[in-house]
Amino acid sequence: MSTFFIEFRDPLFGAILFFVIIFVIAIFSYWFNRYxxxxxxxHLDRFLKQFNTPVSKEELYVLITKGELSEKTWLLLAHSFIKNGDYEKAIEIYSELLKVGNKDNYRDTLFLLGKTYLKAGFLVRSKTIFL
Incomplete structure (x- = not known):
């Protein structure tokens, strides 16, 4: 059998074969890593989509009325939405807090709602709240 495969005795053939095997392993590793x-x-996108689903007004009403989170927590959440530029969610939270929330902070919540309307570009709504 060694008479048929004379290339096995050649050291250059062994070096070429060695580098071909390394090249094939590197290509396989690269494509497997991409996959x-x-x-x-x-998987990460599916996980993050769970948190980006918008909460309906009914669900928000139920969450606020349960009382598991304090009114201050809801105000902080609305403030973080304003910082991120998501004014619609902040307006929904403030509106629900006005309906359900504590009457002691009614004026402060109303003021924050007016400021949010102003930042969102609803000038008429903001004006009616401030008046």
Missing amino acids: KKREDYK
């Missing part, structure tokens, strides 16, 4: 990254991003 795994793509799968990881899909």
